[in-house]
Amino acid sequence: MQxxxxxxxxxxxxxxxxxxxxxxxxxxAMVAAIxxxxxxxxxxxxxxxxxxxxxxxxxxxxxxxxxxxxxxxxNHRFEYHYVWEHSNEEMPLKYIFACIxxxxxxxxxxxxxxxxxxxxxxxxxxxxxxxxxxMVLSLIQIFLSSMLLGIIIxxxxxxxxxxxxxxxxxxxxxxxxxxxxxxxxxHIKGNGLNPLLQNYWMTIHPPTLFLGFALxxxxxxxxxxxxxxxxxxxxxxxAISWTFTAVLVLGIGxxxxxxxxxxxxxxxxxxxxxxxxxxxxxxxxxxxxxxxVMLIYKSRKTTVLSxxxxxxxxxxxxxxxxxxxxxxxxxxxxxxxxxDLGMNLQLEVFLFFFLGLMIFQLIKNFNKLNLSNVEExxxxxxxxxxxxxxxxxxxxxxxxxxxSLPVINKLFNTKLAPAAxxxxxxxxxxxxxxxxLLLLIAITxxxxxxxxxxxxxxxxxxxxxxxSFALVLISYCTxxxxxxxxxxxxxxxxxxAALANTHYxxxxxxxxxxxxxxxxxxxxxxLIMLGALISNSRKETISQNFKxxxxxxxxxxxxxxxxxxxxxxxxxxxYYVVYEQARKEGYNLYYDVAYFNQNLNGEKExxxxxxxxxxxNERMGNVAxxxxxxxxxxxxxxxxxxxxxxxxxxxxxxxxxxxxxxIMAIGDTFIxxxxxxxxxxxxxxxxKAKLNLNEQxxxxxxxxxxxxxxxxxFNAEPLFVIRDFMSYSQEAxxxxxxxxxxxxxxxxxxxKITLNISELKSNKKDFIIMKAIVFPYINILWLGCxxxxxxxxxxxxxxxxxxxKNLE
Numbered sequence: 001m002q003x004x005x006x007x008x009x010x011x012x013x014x015x016x017x018x019x020x021x022x023x024x025x026x027x028x029a030m031v032a033a034i035x036x037x038x039x040x041x042x043x044x045x046x047x048x049x050x051x052x053x054x055x056x057x058x059x060x061x062x063x064x065x066x067x068x069x070x071x072x073x074x075n076h077r078f079e080y081h082y083v084w085e086h087s088n089e090e091m092p093l094k095y096i097f098a099c100i101x102x103x104x105x106x107x108x109x110x111x112x113x114x115x116x117x118x119x120x121x122x123x124x125x126x127x128x129x130x131x132x133x134x135m136v137l138s139l140i141q142i143f144l145s146s147m148l149l150g151i152i153i154x155x156x157x158x159x160x161x162x163x164x165x166x167x168x169x170x171x172x173x174x175x176x177x178x179x180x181x182x183x184x185x186x187h188i189k190g191n192g193l194n195p196l197l198q199n200y201w202m203t204i205h206p207p208t209l210f211l212g213f214a215l216x217x218x219x220x221x222x223x224x225x226x227x228x229x230x231x232x233x234x235x236x237x238x239a240i241s242w243t244f245t246a247v248l249v250l251g252i253g254x255x256x257x258x259x260x261x262x263x264x265x266x267x268x269x270x271x272x273x274x275x276x277x278x279x280x281x282x283x284x285x286x287x288x289x290x291x292x293v294m295l296i297y298k299s300r301k302t303t304v305l306s307x308x309x310x311x312x313x314x315x316x317x318x319x320x321x322x323x324x325x326x327x328x329x330x331x332x333x334x335x336x337x338x339x340d341l342g343m344n345l346q347l348e349v350f351l352f353f354f355l356g357l358m359i360f361q362l363i364k365n366f367n368k369l370n371l372s373n374v375e376e377x378x379x380x381x382x383x384x385x386x387x388x389x390x391x392x393x394x395x396x397x398x399x400x401x402x403x404s405l406p407v408i409n410k411l412f413n414t415k416l417a418p419a420a421x422x423x424x425x426x427x428x429x430x431x432x433x434x435x436x437l438l439l440l441i442a443i444t445x446x447x448x449x450x451x452x453x454x455x456x457x458x459x460x461x462x463x464x465x466x467x468s469f470a471l472v473l474i475s476y477c478t479x480x481x482x483x484x485x486x487x488x489x490x491x492x493x494x495x496x497a498a499l500a501n502t503h504y505x506x507x508x509x510x511x512x513x514x515x516x517x518x519x520x521x522x523x524x525x526x527l528i529m530l531g532a533l534i535s536n537s538r539k540e541t542i543s544q545n546f547k548x549x550x551x552x553x554x555x556x557x558x559x560x561x562x563x564x565x566x567x568x569x570x571x572x573x574x575y576y577v578v579y580e581q582a583r584k585e586g587y588n589l590y591y592d593v594a595y596f597n598q599n600l601n602g603e604k605e606x607x608x609x610x611x612x613x614x615x616x617n618e619r620m621g622n623v624a625x626x627x628x629x630x631x632x633x634x635x636x637x638x639x640x641x642x643x644x645x646x647x648x649x650x651x652x653x654x655x656x657x658x659x660x661x662x663i664m665a666i667g668d669t670f671i672x673x674x675x676x677x678x679x680x681x682x683x684x685x686x687x688k689a690k691l692n693l694n695e696q697x698x699x700x701x702x703x704x705x706x707x708x709x710x711x712x713x714f715n716a717e718p719l720f721v722i723r724d725f726m727s728y729s730q731e732a733x734x735x736x737x738x739x740x741x742x743x744x745x746x747x748x749x750x751x752k753i754t755l756n757i758s759e760l761k762s763n764k765k766d767f768i769i770m771k772a773i774v775f776p777y778i779n780i781l782w783l784g785c786x787x788x789x790x791x792x793x794x795x796x797x798x799x800x801x802x803x804x805k806n807l808e
Contacts, residue, residue, distance in 0.1 A: 007168075008183045010079045018068050018164035019150075021061045025112070026145035028058035033138035040131035040229065048131070052123060055138065058145075059116040065148075066113055069106065069163055073099050078190050081170045082106070082163040088190030090586065091198075098202045099193055101210075104326055105163035108147040110207060114214035115141055122218065129238055132225025133218070140217055143350045147343070159346060195587075195615040195623040201260035205253060209280060212250025213318045216283055218242040219290060220315035220354075223308050227361040232369055236297050236307050241799040243291045243311065248792040250284045255785050262637075264625055278403045279321030282396045287314040289392040296382045299449045304369055306389070312358040317400075319354055323347045324403070379454050381447040388440040395433040402426065431486055434529055438493035441522045442500035446508070460507070464499035471495050483537060490533055497526035517795025524788030531781025535635075542573025543638075543772040549709045552669030552676045555769055560641055563593070565766035569604070572772060573636070576604055579768055588625075589614040591640060591768050595629075612640045612770065635775045642671060642769035656740055657764065659756040670757060673765040675708045675737050677757065683717060691719065691730065698722040702743045702753055706734060718743035718755070729756075738763045 035051030038044070069082070073096055078084040086106070087099040100106045119137050126133055150162025167188075168179045178184050219239045226235030257277065290310035293303040326347060377383060401408075402425065405416050419425030442464065446457045472492045501519040509515050545557040547570070561572060563579040570577055576596040583590050590611040596604040613625040626639040662670040662677070670677040683701035686693070693699055701717040708714070719730035720743040729742040738760030745754035 005180065005182055007079075007185070009185045010166075011077065012079070012166065014068065014072060014077065015080060015164040015166060018065060019162065021065045021068070022145065022148045022150075022162070022164075025058050025061035025065065026142065026149060028054045028061065029138050029141035029145050032058060033135055033142060036131050036135035036138055040135055040225070051131075051134065051138075055119060055123070055134065058138075058141065059120060062109070062112050062116045065163075066100070066109060069100055069109065070096070076190065078188050079167055079185055080163075081165050081167045081173075084167050084188065084190050086191065086193060088192035091190075091192055092586070094200065094203065095193055095198050098197050098206070101206050102193055102197055103163070105148060105161050107206065107210065108144055109163065110210045111214060112141065112144045112148075114207075114211045115144065115217065118214055118218065122221075126238065129222065129225065129235070132229055133221040136221035136224045137217060140221075140354070143353070146346070157345065158343060161343065192617070195617045196264060198587075198615065199260060199264045199625075201256055201263065205256040205260050208249060208256055209253030212246060212253045212284075213280075215242065215246035215249055216287060216315045216318050219246065219287070219311035220358075223311040224357060224361055227308065227365050230365075230368070232365065233297070233301070233304050236294050236304070239311065240291065240294045240298065241796060243287060243294060244792065244796045244799055246314075247284065247287050247291055248789065248796060250280070250287065251792070252789055254280055254284060255788075263628065275403045276321075276325050278399050279317075279324050282400050282403075283314045283317040283321065285392045285396040285399075286310050286317060289389040289396075290314055292385050292389055296385055300382055302382075303386070305371055308362065310389075310393075316351070316355050316358060317396075319351045323351050324407070377451050379447060379452040379457075381444055381449050381452070384440055384444040384447060388437055388444065391433050391437050391440070395430055398429045399426070431490055435486070435490045435493040438490075438497040438526055438529060441526065442493070442497040445501065445504050445519060445522075460503070461500060464496055464503050467499050468492050468495035487533070487537055490529065494526045494530035494533065498523050498530065501526070513794065514798060517791050517793070517798055520791030521788050521795060522791070524784045524786070524791055527780050527784025527787060529784075531778055531784055535775040535778040535781060538776045540573070540774045540776075541771065542636075542774055543770055544572075546571065547709070550676065550707055550711060551769060552671070552678065553667070554669050555641055555671075560769050560771055562767055562769050569596075573774060575607065579766075580609070582766070587616045589616060589643075589645075591643070591770075593638065593768075593770065595636075610636070610638050612638050614640055614643050614645075630779075632779060633777055635778050636772060637775060638770055638772040640768055641771050644671075644673065644765075644767060655760055655762075656758040657761050659740075659742070659758040662755045662757055663752050664755060665750070665752045670755070671769075672737075672739065672757065672759055673763045673767070674759075675706050675714075675739070677739075677741070677755075678705045678707070679703070679753070679755075680705050682753070686719065693721065694723065696723070700743075700746065702741075702755065704732070704741065706737065706739070708737060716741055720744070720746060720753070 032051050032054040035047050035054060039047030039051055072080055072083050073087045076083070076087070076089050082103055082105055086102045087096070091099070101110045115137060119134060119141075122133055122137065123130055147160045148162060149160035150165060151159050153159060167173055168184070173179055178187055181187065219242055222235040222239035222242070226232060254277075257280070287310075290307065293306045293310060296303045297307055326343065402418065405418055408414060409416055443457070443461060446452075446460050469492065472488050472495070475491060476488060501522045505511060505516045505519045509519070541559045543559060543561040545551055545561045547562060547568075549557075549562060551557055551560055551562060561570060561577070563570060563577060565579050565581070568579065576598065578594045578596065580592040580594050583592065590613055592609050592611050594609045595607045597607045599605055608629055610627040610629055612627040615623045615625060617623060622645075624640045624643075626637055628638070629636040664670060664679045666679055666681055668679050680703045683703050686699040686701055688695060688697060688699065691699075699719050699721045701719050704716045704718070706714040706716060714734050714737065716732040716734050716739075718732040718741045721728055721730055729744050731740055731742045733740055740758040742756040742758075743753065744756050747753070
């Protein structure tokens with residue numbers, strides 16, 4: 001039917017070109033892998049040229065797919081499902097890139113793109129290792145390219161999802177009437193980007209994170225190709241700089257995600273132990289462990305087995321995180337996860353192929369490994385580095401287990417439930433591990449490889465230890481027993497790590513910056529932990545509601561403040577706040593809240609204005625975004641918890657405003673302009689005669705307690721009535737509050753009911769309910785992020801210099 005329709009304005013040629021490019025990319029990756037295999041085996045220069053040529057074509061195809069998809073989004077070609085799903089005409093240009101990688105297909109394309117670019121660097125830099133490393137990398141590209149194929153085999157098995165599929169060919173649209181209209185493109189608008197992703201961090205965080213994911217493949221490729229070529233130890237030294245680079249980039253991506261969460265999400269922090277956040281953290285932890293055991297090997301020629309396992313498992317964990325986020329299995333536990341798009345089998349094959357390749361090479365070559373039984377001295381640097389590696393592995397295992405509970409339940413038909421307080425559950429494990437790691441970061445650099453003089457090491461560590469203890473003692477005297485013991489242990493560890501590494505740079509390295517990369521990075525990590533500890537443990541909610549109004553259980557007065565537009569001037573956290581105005585810019589509603597200081601004369605002077613946002617989105621629901629005022633010693637972080645949206649002007653003669661729908665369970669609260677409506681229960685024992693109902697009628701009452709702003713309470717009971725198989729509502733009126741309430745629906749499964757609540761137009765007030773949190777000294781954390789990045793760059797630069805002479 002559709003084939004006979006001449007669609008107006010549709011341009012299917014772009015889809016044909018896109019599909020051809022995907023097929024070329026997939027095919028060339030396969031041919032390149034075969035060519036590199038034969039080059040690795042034969043050493044014939046002909047295979048070198050052959051393999052490189054096909055990888056170059058593969059790379060060109062991937063870049064062309066990326067450019068084509070960006071072109072389609074920029075030109076609003078909504079005949080393509082991916083473009084329609086993730087963009088619209090009203091979206092600012094700065095978010096166009098985020099549209100490309102918001103969806104599953106686009107994120108796979110981004111991953112492919114980075115692998116292709118990294119492959120070119122491998123060709124340029126690795127020389128004698130090119131054949132083996134590129135063979136494995138090309139294998140990975142085969143699997144990733146297949147994720148874009150979008151073909152059906154064996155009747156119903158889907159191989160990939162295609163970003164160039166036409167909207168009218170999508171199963172969810174194929175039978176809709178508007179698709180049969182030749183000019184259907186004139187009647188559709190794009191869905192647009194998820195409101196949570198409309199943030200500048202989302203234009204840089206995903207590319208950085210996926211570059212980090214892509215870089216984890218290179219140590220994997222070195223390790224696998226080393227074992228295939230019987231070079232069981234030679235691969236480690238050239239892989240070190242790649243491993244540290246992957247640690248740096250993946251770490252930056254994770255930190256960017258934390259910054260995005262802090263600026264854009266409303267949970268009041270920068271890390272929520274979300275399963276998808278964990279899925280990126282765990283490979284980083286194992287990669288850090290891999291980098292350090294490689295350093296041990298370089299010094300002592302040991303840790304070959306652990307270097308192989310950690311280098312390979314890091315990439316496997318990246319693939320596992322891909323399975324977790326894209327299989328739909330985390331759909332109920334993470335805000336980041338994709339829904340199940342029917343690719344579970346393909347994702348499982350992807351995962352188990354490379355896990356199997358790792359295990360196969362390990363088992364096949366295990367007896368050929370020269371595993372020395374050297375016992376490291378207690379006074380050696382490598383001993384303490386290896387202890388740190390074990391701690392990272394333990395932490396990674398705990399996070400992986402807890403994150404994988406949905407997978408475990410599905411595989412073994414168990415019913416393991418996550419902890420009631422997920423953050424506290426993670427912290428009970430990870431805080432002690434973090435404290436021990438910080439202690440190791442403090443002391444390890446003062447040890448020599450092989451053996452050290454314990455007395456000499458202790459003497460060098462004495463001053464940082466005493467200063468750290470003094471800081472903890474001052475903190476304890478100030479705070480007393482307000483905090484648990486682990487707070488002070490972590491505080492000591494973080495201070496000790498920062499001070500000890502500073503002492504090492506000044507007194508041992510004599511301030512030589514080029515050799516101080518690891519120490520600077522360690523200081524950065526210590527400051528991140530210190531900043532997180534101080535800002536979270538000392539954070540203060542300053543938005544207490546001092547008005548004689550009960551905001552209800554959903555908005556506790558101890559955490560929320562209600563402010564009426566240009567009426568209230570309320571004290572909050574040492575300031576006075578005024579809700580000045582609401583203004584709309586595009587999809588965003590900005591609520592300007594002015595903060596005033598009181599001078600010595602008792603006059604109020606404006607200090608600054610914060611503008612928390614409500615992003616309007618009809619498809620996904622409105623989303624609140626925070627607004628933060630930054631000082632050198634604190635952040636004032638605010639977000640909206642309730643807003644009464646202004647409706648279009650009602651010119652009718654009805655004295656009541658348009659009714660608002662409230663879906664409520666027993667105990668829930670609905671806020672009106674002048675009161676709080678609380679559902680206390682359902683009344684099934686209705687006096688039908690008193691209410692003029694027939695004996696055959698079925699009737700249920702919604703028992704409501706309504707409290708006005710002066711805490712005066714009223715009762716109301718609207719009825720839901722079924723008569724002659726038809727339902728209707730008998731409204732309840734609360735005249736003194738100007739309310740009219742109808743009981744319109746019952747959901748037997750959820751136990752929730754639907755009320756339609758109308759207010760008199762004269763009731764209308766403009767107010768917001770807002771939450772404000774002060775994070776003290778959070779800039780310590782951001783300073784730590786900068787130092788961690790700078791130190792890692794210095795260390796990587798030095799590693800590249802030291803290892804480049806080994807690349808022949």
